[in-house]
Amino acid sequence: MAKSKRHPAHPASRNRRRFLRSVALGSSVVGFALMGYVPVVTGRAEKLRPPGALLEQEFMAACIKCGQCVQVCPVEAINLRDLTDGFGLGTPWIEARDQACDFSCDGLQCVLACPTGALTHEINYPHQAKMGLARVVDAGRCLAVQGKGFKGQARGPDFTGKLRYDEVDRWNPIRVADHPYDLELCDLCVRQCPIEIRANQCDAGNPPSGDVNQCPPKRAIRLVPLDSEEGKVRMAPEILEGCVGCGVCEMICPVEPAVIVIDYRDRKEVMA
Amino acid sequence: MSRLYDSFAELLGRDPRRPKPDELPEEIREIHARKKNDRERIENIRVELEHKRKNKQPERLRRKRWLVLLAVNLLFVLSFELDIQLLEGALTASRFAGFHMADLNSALQVMLAFKHVVINLVIGTTTVFVLWWLLGGRTFCSWVCPYHLLAEWAEMLHLKLVKKKLVKDHPFDRRTRTVLWVVFALLALITGYTVYETISPTGILSRALIYGPGIALVWVAALLAFEIFYSRRAWCRYLCPIGLTYGVVGATSPFKVQYHLESCFHEGECRKVCLVPHVLDTVIKGRARGLHVDIGADCTRCGRCVEACPTSSLTFRFTGLDKLL
Numbered sequence: 001m002a003k004s005k006r007h008p009a010h011p012a013s014r015n016r017r018r019f020l021r022s023v024a025l026g027s028s029v030v031g032f033a034l035m036g037y038v039p040v041v042t043g044r045a046e047k048l049r050p051p052g053a054l055l056e057q058e059f060m061a062a063c064i065k066c067g068q069c070v071q072v073c074p075v076e077a078i079n080l081r082d083l084t085d086g087f088g089l090g091t092p093w094i095e096a097r098d099q100a101c102d103f104s105c106d107g108l109q110c111v112l113a114c115p116t117g118a119l120t121h122e123i124n125y126p127h128q129a130k131m132g133l134a135r136v137v138d139a140g141r142c143l144a145v146q147g148k149g150f151k152g153q154a155r156g157p158d159f160t161g162k163l164r165y166d167e168v169d170r171w172n173p174i175r176v177a178d179h180p181y182d183l184e185l186c187d188l189c190v191r192q193c194p195i196e197i198r199a200n201q202c203d204a205g206n207p208p209s210g211d212v213n214q215c216p217p218k219r220a221i222r223l224v225p226l227d228s229e230e231g232k233v234r235m236a237p238e239i240l241e242g243c244v245g246c247g248v249c250e251m252i253c254p255v256e257p258a259v260i261v262i263d264y265r266d267r268k269e270v271m272a
Numbered sequence: 273m274s275r276l277y278d279s280f281a282e283l284l285g286r287d288p289r290r291p292k293p294d295e296l297p298e299e300i301r302e303i304h305a306r307k308k309n310d311r312e313r314i315e316n317i318r319v320e321l322e323h324k325r326k327n328k329q330p331e332r333l334r335r336k337r338w339l340v341l342l343a344v345n346l347l348f349v350l351s352f353e354l355d356i357q358l359l360e361g362a363l364t365a366s367r368f369a370g371f372h373m374a375d376l377n378s379a380l381q382v383m384l385a386f387k388h389v390v391i392n393l394v395i396g397t398t399t400v401f402v403l404w405w406l407l408g409g410r411t412f413c414s415w416v417c418p419y420h421l422l423a424e425w426a427e428m429l430h431l432k433l434v435k436k437k438l439v440k441d442h443p444f445d446r447r448t449r450t451v452l453w454v455v456f457a458l459l460a461l462i463t464g465y466t467v468y469e470t471i472s473p474t475g476i477l478s479r480a481l482i483y484g485p486g487i488a489l490v491w492v493a494a495l496l497a498f499e500i501f502y503s504r505r506a507w508c509r510y511l512c513p514i515g516l517t518y519g520v521v522g523a524t525s526p527f528k529v530q531y532h533l534e535s536c537f538h539e540g541e542c543r544k545v546c547l548v549p550h551v552l553d554t555v556i557k558g559r560a561r562g563l564h565v566d567i568g569a570d571c572t573r574c575g576r577c578v579e580a581c582p583t584s585s586l587t588f589r590f591t592g593l594d595k596l597l
Contacts, residue, residue, distance in 0.1 A: 022445035022510070029471065029511060030455055032491075036470035037463075061385035061464045064378050064393075065475060066365035067483055071352050080479060083488035087465040090364070090479055115365045115372055116382055117390035 036086030044085060047093035048247060048264040050078055051101060051129035052111040052119035062118035065090030069110035069119060075162045075173045077101045078110065094131075096247025096262050101131070103194040103246060104164030104173045106208060127195055127216035132245025132264035134189075134221065136237055142259045143186035144223055147234040150186040153177045154254045161251055163192060176252065185233055187223055189249035189260050195220035195242050218242030221249065275561075276523065279568040283519045285447030288553035291561055303534055304557065317537055317582050324582070333575045337415055344416050348482050363416070363478035364469070365396060372396035376404070376521065377514040378475065381468055384460035401521060407573075409522015413508065413515055414547070414574035418481065419473040419492065423508055426496045430504050442503045444510040446550065453513040473507065474514055505547055515570075523569035526591035529578060531555055531565045536585035542577035552577060555585070 046056055050069050053059045069092050070078045077099045081088040092110075094101055103126040111119045123129060139145050154176050155161065162173040181188065190196055195216045198208055202215035220242040223235035237249075237260060249260045282288055293301070307313075347359045348366070360367045364378040374396030383389055404412055413420050433439040456468040469475055473495055476488040499506050508515060531554055538557040543549045551568040554560045567586075578586045 018443060019445055021442065022448045025444055025506075025510070026448045026452055026455075029452065030459075033456075033467050033471045034459075036467065037465070040465070057464060058386065061466065062382060062388070063466075064365040064374065064382050065466070065469050065479070066361040066378075067479060068361040068365065068367065070483060071360050080483055080486075082486040083470070083476075083491060087467065087470050089470050089488060090475060113360070113367075115361070115367075115374060115390075115392045115396055116386070117388070117392070118386075121390070 036083075036089065039084065039086035039088060046264065047081070047088075048096055048132055048245070048262055050092050050094060050110045050119055051103075051108055051126070051131055051244070051246070052114070052121075052123045053131070054118060054120055059118050060087055060091065062116045063091045064116045064118070066115065067092070068113040068115065072105070072109040072113045073101075074105050074109070075099055075102055075164070094247060096250040097258060098251070099161045100247030100251040102163050102173070102192075102248050103129075106214070125214055125216075126198065126246070127218070127242060127244060129244040129246065131247070132262040134239045134243050134245060134247075134249050134260055135263050136239070136260050138259055139236055141255050142237065143255060144235045144237065145226065147228075147232040148186060149182075149184045150188065150254055151180075151182050153180050154188055154252050163248070163252070166197070185223075185235060186254065187235070188252045188254060189237050190221050190223055192248050192252045193221050194246055194248055195244060196222075199242075216242050220244065275566065279523055279566075279570075280520075282550055282553075283516065283523065283569045284450045285445065288550055288559070290553075290556075290559055293558065296558065296561065300533065300560065300563070303563075307537060314537060317539060320582055321539060321541065331576065331579050333579045337574060338421060340415050341418070341421050345418050345478070345481055348478065352482055362475065362482055363418075364472075364475045365393075371399065373400050373403075375474075375514070376400055377517040378466070378469060378472075380457070380517065381460045381466040384457055385464050385466050404518055404521050405525050406527065407522075408525045408527040408571075409518040409520070409569065410515060410572040411522065411527070412518045413512075414572035417474050417514075418477040419495075420508060420572075422477070422492070422496055423499060423505055426499045427505055430500045433500070434504075439501050444503060444506065446510055448510045449512065449516050452511055453516045456513050468513060472514065474512075508547060515572075519569045526593075527573065528589055528591070529567040529571055529573060529575070529586055530589040531560065531567060532585045532587070533560045533563050533565070534585075535583045536581075537583055539582060541580040541582060542586055545576040545580045547572060547574065547576075 049059060054062060067080055070080060077094050078092045079095065081091050081093055083089050108123065108126070111121060111123060136142065143150055153159070157177050159177050161176050163176055164173040165179055168174060168179065196219065198214060199216050199219055201208055202212070208214040218241045220240050222238055222240060224238045226234040226236055228234055245262045245264065247262045250258045250262050253260050278289065348362060351357055351359045358369060363375055365374045367373065372392050372395045374393055376397060379393055379397045382393070430439065434441060459467040471491060473492045476492055480486060480489055495507050536555060538555065542555060543552045546552050548570045551571045554565045575588065578588060
């Protein structure tokens, strides 16, 4: 030991050590990067994606992780995934319960902003999006099913989520907390559905921006009457073919936890 | 031509070749002999360097470079924060005043993984390619990359610890970067995932600045710790595929640092500050094959050598521009 301290290591052995060190470092870096595959195979990285997102596998390949979609969203619905989502790091996703996509930009700004086509430029209107599919999880807790109305702020005073209310301000979304409701029978999921709102405007002869192409060809959600007891009106939400999975129904549902949720995992089947 | 070949080979990790004494032209050997006898000049430079060491002056160009680097990254942050939409996106892909830009390495990863290129990405990639070809390729590293700045600060700390003999620099084989570049390109092609983006400190830091911090910063911190305690500037020197991509782009760039043999007295001040000292191998006595030698493709045009040189033997040069002026 003492000897090697006095004499510097032989160049050949120094080079050999440097080589081995380099192999170890290189493999550690690649190995660490490949660990990003784990959250992908376990499905952890899979989440509700912005409108126009390609199939999950293609989407992950095409997304350049720049967040331009995040920047253009008027309701700030889009977030970016973290390192714990492996290869999904930097890809956009939507937590519908906190802030759904309400299409208040009308023109699908995130799709237009995407530089790589990960959000496909083939769609132009909200009803063409296929983000997921809404599902009623526990109908018994639904206020409409119980024949109950709803009065007040849909998600309480502290909820920061926003929606665009055409009748309040056509151009700027406002906080849901600033728009209290007074409903005899709760129909929030139907009332605030962006597809239903558009369909109603079209039926009334006022398509959004005066553009008939904005008119959804199919309805997305409705309330179906149930057998009433003692003359009480009871209704149940029913998801229809036109649902695009934007998540507004999940966001606005005043019951905790939400009675209606989005199945984003169905996106593959939805798109197929 | 052979200079370009050497520049590429050194970029990929080959050690610089030293010319045999008889390979050097007569003219150069004469210069070396003349300089050796110029005792007065040598003594003057020694005194000047001694004075510089005792009265440390701030590196002006380095400060300016940091300002540029911070300004570019701040422009990203403010564009989003204040919604002024001047530079939208992050360093991986962005829009400057509406015009598409795409980081070349990120774009490459996406193209290999997705196997399909939309026109916006073609525009963005071409724009950035031309921009960085003109500006020198790895200029991106030292003038824009946010990790580079943190790594420079980590390097200062590392050098302090080395001086106190608390840590030792462990060099790696520079070919590691080339191997990693190939591995990550193949992984993108085969797996269909942009695997490198998962660990790219450039992308992680850029997004953290613009969209807020995340757990991914732990990886960046780990890299910095590795550089402080184990190996000087390890990520930028031996690993980062982005650096290699831009190095290739800048290999034929008109903008470069040029070495002038005649005025150089081989003190080696430049090599001490250089991020990639192998590109300055030519300044060692007897290595330069010509009177004016372009510094190789791996050079980040940071200009620290230009500022450190006591004899102004290293200068920035934009080929063609001097003829125009």
